[in-house]
Amino acid sequence: MKKVLTLVLALFLSCIMLSSGFAAETIKIGFNIPLTGEIPKVGESSKFAAEMLKADINSQGGLKVGDKQYKLEFVYEDNESKAESAVAVAQKLIDRNKVLAIIGPNSSKQAVPAGEIADLNQVVMVSPWSTNPDTTLDRPYVFRAAFLDPFQGPVAVDFAMEQFKAKKAAVLYALANDYSKGLAEIFKADFEKKNGSGSVVAFESYGDKDQDFSAQLTKIIAAKPDFIFLPNNYNEVALTVKQAHDLGWKGPFMGSDAWGSAELMDLCGDDCIGLYFSTHYAAAGAKGATKEFIDRYNKKYGYIPDDVAALTWDATRLVLQAIQEGGKLSGKLRKDRKALRESMANVKSFAGITGSMKFDEQGDPIKCAVVVRINEKGQFVFTKSVCP
Amino acid sequence: MFDIFFQNLLNALQWGSFYSLIALGYTLVYGVLRLINFAHGDIVMVGAYIAFFISSALLGAFGLPQFLPGWAVLALTIPLTMVLTSLVGVTIERIAYRPLRRKGAHRLYVVITALMTGLILENGNLLLLGASRKKFPEMIDKVIYKVGAVYVTNLKIGVILTSILSFIVLHFIITKTKVGMAMRAISYDKFAIPLMGIPVDTVIVFTFVLGSAMAGLAGILFALSYPILDPYMGMSIGWKAFIAAVVGGIGDIRGAFAGGFILGIIEISVVAVFPSSYRDLIAFSILLLILTIKPTGLFGVPHTTKI
Numbered sequence: 001m002k003k004v005l006t007l008v009l010a011l012f013l014s015c016i017m018l019s020s021g022f023a024a025e026t027i028k029i030g031f032n033i034p035l036t037g038e039i040p041k042v043g044e045s046s047k048f049a050a051e052m053l054k055a056d057i058n059s060q061g062g063l064k065v066g067d068k069q070y071k072l073e074f075v076y077e078d079n080e081s082k083a084e085s086a087v088a089v090a091q092k093l094i095d096r097n098k099v100l101a102i103i104g105p106n107s108s109k110q111a112v113p114a115g116e117i118a119d120l121n122q123v124v125m126v127s128p129w130s131t132n133p134d135t136t137l138d139r140p141y142v143f144r145a146a147f148l149d150p151f152q153g154p155v156a157v158d159f160a161m162e163q164f165k166a167k168k169a170a171v172l173y174a175l176a177n178d179y180s181k182g183l184a185e186i187f188k189a190d191f192e193k194k195n196g197s198g199s200v201v202a203f204e205s206y207g208d209k210d211q212d213f214s215a216q217l218t219k220i221i222a223a224k225p226d227f228i229f230l231p232n233n234y235n236e237v238a239l240t241v242k243q244a245h246d247l248g249w250k251g252p253f254m255g256s257d258a259w260g261s262a263e264l265m266d267l268c269g270d271d272c273i274g275l276y277f278s279t280h281y282a283a284a285g286a287k288g289a290t291k292e293f294i295d296r297y298n299k300k301y302g303y304i305p306d307d308v309a310a311l312t313w314d315a316t317r318l319v320l321q322a323i324q325e326g327g328k329l330s331g332k333l334r335k336d337r338k339a340l341r342e343s344m345a346n347v348k349s350f351a352g353i354t355g356s357m358k359f360d361e362q363g364d365p366i367k368c369a370v371v372v373r374i375n376e377k378g379q380f381v382f383t384k385s386v387c388p
Numbered sequence: 389m390f391d392i393f394f395q396n397l398l399n400a401l402q403w404g405s406f407y408s409l410i411a412l413g414y415t416l417v418y419g420v421l422r423l424i425n426f427a428h429g430d431i432v433m434v435g436a437y438i439a440f441f442i443s444s445a446l447l448g449a450f451g452l453p454q455f456l457p458g459w460a461v462l463a464l465t466i467p468l469t470m471v472l473t474s475l476v477g478v479t480i481e482r483i484a485y486r487p488l489r490r491k492g493a494h495r496l497y498v499v500i501t502a503l504m505t506g507l508i509l510e511n512g513n514l515l516l517l518g519a520s521r522k523k524f525p526e527m528i529d530k531v532i533y534k535v536g537a538v539y540v541t542n543l544k545i546g547v548i549l550t551s552i553l554s555f556i557v558l559h560f561i562i563t564k565t566k567v568g569m570a571m572r573a574i575s576y577d578k579f580a581i582p583l584m585g586i587p588v589d590t591v592i593v594f595t596f597v598l599g600s601a602m603a604g605l606a607g608i609l610f611a612l613s614y615p616i617l618d619p620y621m622g623m624s625i626g627w628k629a630f631i632a633a634v635v636g637g638i639g640d641i642r643g644a645f646a647g648g649f650i651l652g653i654i655e656i657s658v659v660a661v662f663p664s665s666y667r668d669l670i671a672f673s674i675l676l677l678i679l680t681i682k683p684t685g686l687f688g689v690p691h692t693t694k695i
Contacts, residue, residue, distance in 0.1 A: 037620075040519030175665050204664040209624040211614040214399035215659035222392050235521060239614055246532060247395070248539035267523050267616050 026073045027063060027329070029319065030093030032104035032114055032125075037081030039233055041263040042106050045309035046128065048301050050074050050103070053316055063320055066328035072320075075099060079110055086110030090117040090125070098333055101126065101319050101340060106308055107233075107258075108132030108179035115142040124340050126319055128311035131257065132182045136363045141341050143363040145315040145352065146280060147388075149179075152256060153186035155278050155369045155386045157194060160227055160254045163276065167195055170202040170225035172216055172240060174232050181205075183231040183256055201225050210236075217244050231256040238268035245271055252276070257369075262306040265378035275374050280307040281354040282372045282382035290353040304379075307354065314352035322347055391537035396660045402544045402613070404652020405551035409606035410629035411636065411644035412558060413599040419639040420571050420595045421489075424499050427480060427506040429626010431600055434509055435473040435607025436524070436617050437517070442468050443525050462527040469608050470601040477600025478593055480505055486589070506623075513619040524615035547609050554605060555645045558598065562641060567594055575639070635675050637688025646686060651675070 031050060035043040054072050062069040075097045079086035086105045093099045094117070101124040105111045111130035118125035119139040127135055127144045131152055136142045160166045169191050173184035188200045201223040204216040220228060221244070228244065230237055230253055237259055244253075255277030265272060283294055283304045293313060297305040319340075323329070326343035329336050349358045350365075357365035368387040372380040410432055417425040446461040448454030456464070484505050488498050531542045562568035570591045573581050582588050610625070611617060628651060636647025651671070658670045679685070 036514055036519035040521075044520070204659075206664060207668055209620070211610075211616075211621070211625075212399075212403050214403065215396060215656040216664050218392060218395045218399060219660060219664075235616055235618075238616055242615070246530070246539065246541050246544075248532065248534065248537075263520065267521060269523070 025070060027065075027070045027323065028073045028075060028097065028099045029316070030097055030099035030102045031074060031076045032079050032086055032089045032093060032102055032110070033076060033106060034081035034110070035076070035078035037079075038235065039081050039107065039261070041234075041261050041306075042129070042308045043078065043081075045262065045306050046104065046106060046312040047076050049297065049305065049309040049312040050076075050316055052297060052300060053313060057320070063324065065324055065326070068328070070329070079105055079114075081107065081110065083110050083113045086114040087117055090114040091121075094118070094121045094123050099123070100323070100333070100336060103128065103312065103315050103319065106130065106312075107177070108135055108182065109177050111135045111144075112178050115139055118142055122334070122341070123337050124319065124322075124344055126315040126344075128315040129257075129308050130179070132178050133364075134178070134182075138362075140345070140363070143318075143344055143359070145311045145318060145354070145357070145365060146257070147367055147369055148364055149183045149186050151388055152278055152369055153183055154190045155371065156187060156229065156231075156254055156256060157190045158386070159276065159278065159371050159384060160229070160252075161194065164227045164252050164254075166226035168199055168201045168223075168225045169195075169227060169229055170204075170220040170223060171200060171229045172202075172204050172206070172213065172220060172232070173230075174208075174236065175205040176208040177233070179258065180231050180233075184229070187229055187231065206236075211239060213240050213243050214247065217247050217249070220244075221247055221249050225251070227252045227254055229254050231258065233258045234261040234264040235267060238264065238272070241268060241271045241275070254278075257307060260307045260372075260380065262303050265374070272374050273376055273378070276371055276383065277374075278369050278371050278386075279380070280369070281310055282370050282380055284372075284375075284379045284381045289351075293353050310352075310354050314350075314354055314357075317352070318347065318350050319344070321350065392660070394536075394538045396656050398538065398540055398544060398548075400653040400656035401548045401649070402652075403656060404649035405547045406606060406610055406613075406625060406648075407629045407632045407651050408551050408645050408648025409554065409602055409609070410626060411633035411648045412555065412641055413602040413606075414630050414633040415636075415638050415641055415644035416558070416595055416599040416602070418633070419575050419641070420592060421485075422495060422575075423485065424502065424630070424638075425599070426499065426502040426626075426630070427509060428599070428603060429622035429624075429629065430506040430509040431473060431477055431480075431603040431622070432607045432610065432626060433513070433617075433619065433622030434476050435469055435600075435604035436611040436621065437513065437522070437607075438472045438476075438604065439465055439469040439608040439611055440522055440524055440617055442472075443527055447525050447527065449525070458527045458529070465527070466605070466608055470604040473604025473607065474597040474600040477596045477603065481593065481596045486592075506626075510619050510623070517619070519619075522617040524611040524617055526615070527612075543612055547613060550605065550609060551645075551648075554602065555641070558602075558641055561598070567591065571595060631672075631675060635678055635685055637685025640685075640687040643685050643687035650686075 033043040033046045054074050057063050062071040077089040079089045105114050106129035108130040111127040112134045115135050119141045125142045129146050131146050131149045133148055171184050174180040202220040253275045257279040259277040260279040322343040326339050355367045357367045368385050371384040373383045375381045413428050443465045484501050533540050570586050632647040632651040633644045636643030654671045654674055658667050
């Protein structure tokens, strides 16, 4: 009995030593993404883009840091598109999986609380898609690859005023979603600044998991706005647009970057044709490295990558570039995490497939936004580019 | 002004119809078994998915040929879905609730089993079909009617009429037929009734057939009106319909029917009058008030036969 026990113990110990010896040769990056829940397509896009990048680098022998080659190991954890799960996932990736850096969460609803965990534990976190300012605000360890809502809001306002000749706007937003609420308020403030107070004639909201928006839409339509602004997730947009048409609305809609999922047109169908939204990149008509990424992704997974896929690609490459620029890894996790934060902060500019970025002192990129139109084939066609 | 009133009235009637249909299922099972079947909202979800697969198959998805026009597909999908959903309901009764009843377990344990069954249905669906949403096919062309400044679709009218019709049918079954009488009898005294030669299990199965068929019907209509399906779609509306059933007086189908419409009307009118962010706060405060004044619900009477 004792012998067996000793044997088991010895095996166990050697396993631990082996795995820690093995870990020195790999770089572990955690992904805190919504594989189930409200927006599973977002998680899928992130995962697919990351898998493609990992295959690229590992097939060339790994990432070269200093004079050593490291294999990449990506850990995908599902945050169920919930704020509390995103926090738990961040903690798990940091403590149990012992990752060097975290990519995600994507939505601000999860990125704002998860960012707190990453920052407290001094682990670099890069959110690909979050646009709410609070995600990175006063958090030295949190970065992002997307532009911010205080920039996106005015882009939507200016575009709508020019394109629809709009003097009056209506907003319908999701109350329990930090992203939607934040952007709706920024939009309202900016629109009223440019068109006088009271020019946002209806400012309505709905709750978590709501499917019926008829009362809010009836109120909005009765207020006779020139267009309706919907800063909401694509699944809710599909329902809202349909119900508005059922209630006799024939005017235009304006959307935000949360519309830009590959699944939007599957769910929304003909109702969404001809609508505009602001986003990070336009897949139709892309050039250079962006086009190469789109073609490869499309070939591998069978659909045009949405902006989340492109931003995840950029965010992950940004982290890898920072690791390389840091020179070498010591193998001591705490030290490496701190060193990575320094080299992330030193990245002056980065040429991503969603445009080139510079970073300000908050860790936010300064980059351009585009407005796309949904054409008759359901493609997102470039209409206008707005740079800060 | 009147336009907005009538428009919102129609909105409220449609939304209340869903609550009513789902609340009817809750109340039927409760009336007979004194069991709050918390899996009911998820049975609605299962119904919607069943309808999705039947209608997609009949419309020529999955590589099958389409040989029926849209209206015929709808006419076939409704009864088929109701039958299949009631099979699901009966199966749940058979494997989850009946063993506990046989062992004489306390009702509390059965309620917890029901909660777990709901979670199993949700997560089973997630595992089986994946997390991505399904788009429910449009079987009939949507027609938008315009009366004055009030807009209404053929679907909206269909939903409201169906819920009223199914209430009338259920009411007839319970008050006028023999099996309805047996259901009321079990609700009255479940120990004496077997001695009278009434097959209790058969009646209970029949109750689940009725309740789940209602859930299936609600699932189709819900999916037609809000054509995006996900595994958690039944949860929130199921909870709210349960509240509607309690407000109406759970166990009484008139109560469930009225309670559903009351909840729908309250929710919509709160949004119409107040800022929409206060909707649930105000709506449920009103319901709480109703229950404080009349704890047994509107139609509920303490200590009498309920169904």
